[in-house]
Amino acid sequence: MKMKPVMSGVFCAAVMIAAQAAGAAAGGSVFEELRRQAPLAEEGAGFAVPAPQPVLAGRYTMESFEGCGIIHQSFMPKPDRDGAIELLKPCLKSLSYAYGVTFKPAAADIYGTLAIKITIGDSDKAYSMLKEALEERGGLFLGYPVKVRRLGPCVSPGPGASAQELSDWIDCLPFPENLPAQKAVSADVPSPRPFPDMPDLTAAPISNLARVSEGIFRGEQIRTMEQYRFLREELGVDTVLNLEYFHNEDQELCRKNSLRCAELPLMLFVGKDLSFDWQTFRKAFMFVLAERAEGKKVYFHCLHGSDRTGALAAALMIRDRACGRAYDKAALEEEVDATLERHGFHGRYVFLRRSIAGWVENFDKNQWICK
Numbered sequence: 001m002k003m004k005p006v007m008s009g010v011f012c013a014a015v016m017i018a019a020q021a022a023g024a025a026a027g028g029s030v031f032e033e034l035r036r037q038a039p040l041a042e043e044g045a046g047f048a049v050p051a052p053q054p055v056l057a058g059r060y061t062m063e064s065f066e067g068c069g070i071i072h073q074s075f076m077p078k079p080d081r082d083g084a085i086e087l088l089k090p091c092l093k094s095l096s097y098a099y100g101v102t103f104k105p106a107a108a109d110i111y112g113t114l115a116i117k118i119t120i121g122d123s124d125k126a127y128s129m130l131k132e133a134l135e136e137r138g139g140l141f142l143g144y145p146v147k148v149r150r151l152g153p154c155v156s157p158g159p160g161a162s163a164q165e166l167s168d169w170i171d172c173l174p175f176p177e178n179l180p181a182q183k184a185v186s187a188d189v190p191s192p193r194p195f196p197d198m199p200d201l202t203a204a205p206i207s208n209l210a211r212v213s214e215g216i217f218r219g220e221q222i223r224t225m226e227q228y229r230f231l232r233e234e235l236g237v238d239t240v241l242n243l244e245y246f247h248n249e250d251q252e253l254c255r256k257n258s259l260r261c262a263e264l265p266l267m268l269f270v271g272k273d274l275s276f277d278w279q280t281f282r283k284a285f286m287f288v289l290a291e292r293a294e295g296k297k298v299y300f301h302c303l304h305g306s307d308r309t310g311a312l313a314a315a316l317m318i319r320d321r322a323c324g325r326a327y328d329k330a331a332l333e334e335e336v337d338a339t340l341e342r343h344g345f346h347g348r349y350v351f352l353r354r355s356i357a358g359w360v361e362n363f364d365k366n367q368w369i370c371k
Contacts (some may be wrong), residue, residue: 005025062133065098067091071133079108081114092118096279099126102171108147115145121172122151154292157260163251165350166239166262173286205230208305208343212313213320215297216288218343220305221247228257233301238296241287243308260296262287266308270348281308282368285315306344307352314340314356315369322363324371333360 006265062068067090079087085105092103101121108117127150139145154172157165163281201209209219217235221244222228228250231237238260242249245265254261264284265276284300291298301309314336318332321327336356345353359366 007266015150046131052173060098060129062091062095062129065091065094067094071137073142078143081116081144084144086141088116089249093279095126099123101126102151102283103130104171109250110145110147113145115147116141117147117149119149119151119171154290156290158294160258161260163261163263166260169290170205170262170264170283170287173283174291184305186293208309210343212316215264215292216303217297217299217315218309218313219299219301221301221303222299223250225253225256228259230252232257232259235299236297237299239291240296241284241298241300243284243300243302245304266302268302268308268349268352276352281311284312288312289319304344307346309344309347310345311356313343315359318359318363319369322360329360329363333357336360 012057058189063071070087070091085107088105092105095103099121101123102119103121103126104119106117106119108115113135120130122335127148130148134141134146134148151168151172156171157169161169205224206222207220209217210219217231219239221242222231222240228240231240231274240259240261242261242263243266245267249261249263253259264280264287265344266280266284268276280295288300300309300312317336317339319331340353340356347353359369363369
């Protein structure tokens with residue numbers, strides 16, 4: 001298990017506490033104080049990585065993408081397979097951003113030979129580009145044979161789906177940047193109040209439990225039969241999405257309670273952590289929306305249900321209240337801010353809090369939320 005940087009955590013916690021105190025003294029929110037101390041970059045719009053590009057038109061070679069020059073390298077000695085996979089990841093992430101589909105590497109075995117498997121989404125152009133690059137190199141990347149697995153059209157798996165079937169469904173989903181935005185409605189249409197009849201969930205066997213919007217719930221990590229049963233029998237949940245990095249979902253308890261359990265692990269370190277995987281975060285966002293569109297109720301969680309869960313819940317809240325309709329920016333900021341506080345968002349994750357603030361402050365630059 002990797003150790004978290006303690007000193008950066010102390011520093012960032014101090015910054016956040018100071019921001020909260022200053023905001024309270026001025027009668028403003030944490031959003032306002034963070035904006036005053038370090039205004040959000042106009043083009044960054046709150047993200048820690050460049051925004052994905054539109055799906056590419058025309059013909060491109062693999063080595064023309066950032067990080068993909070590695071496929072030309074000759075290593076003496078040859079890296080081990082895990083090392084080769086790590087070396088390929090930056091390149092495959094660039095391809096994911098460019099083509100709007102998954103490029104996921106994994107260890108594989110081809111007739112007893114150590115190999116690499118690359119799973120890609122349903123894209124003719126991406127598949128052709130990758131196959132051409134392999135053919136030019138005798139089917140090898142970094143000295144290892146590569147097997148390409150292309151996913152077919154996205155079809156939501158039915159009840160009793162395996163973890164692999166759910167993983168394939170997630171990988172097949174497009175990124176929100178490559179979908180059309182919601183159509184705007186008349187400016188005189190008020191923002192909806194999606195749950196005026198919010199049920200009392202304080203007696204539930206799950207901590208930090210709340211309803212985000214119709215059919216979508218959030219909370220802490222679940223571990224016991226009682227918790228899984230409550231989700232299924234009391235809330236009618238169909239799908240559980242685990243954002244926690246170090247703890248897997250209990251697939252046996254999922255099966256016994258007829259729940260579909262998927263995992264999109266997100267690593268979260270203290271400080272402005274450029275390693276935070278925004279690509280996986282957007283996949284989680286799309287997965288929840290896709291499940292809801294299929295008529296399924298979803299419960300998502302991380303460890304405490306506060307930070308990664310809080311960020312995903314904030315994006316879904318903003319979508320429900322602001323996309324395609326008139327909204328009050330100040331009121332929305334206040335509501336999102338209050339929700340983060342209520343569920344224990346930790347002040348040490350300043351970079352994540354600032355990104356969430358940016359989704360509202362720079363809403364016109366964050367239209368991925370509305371797609």
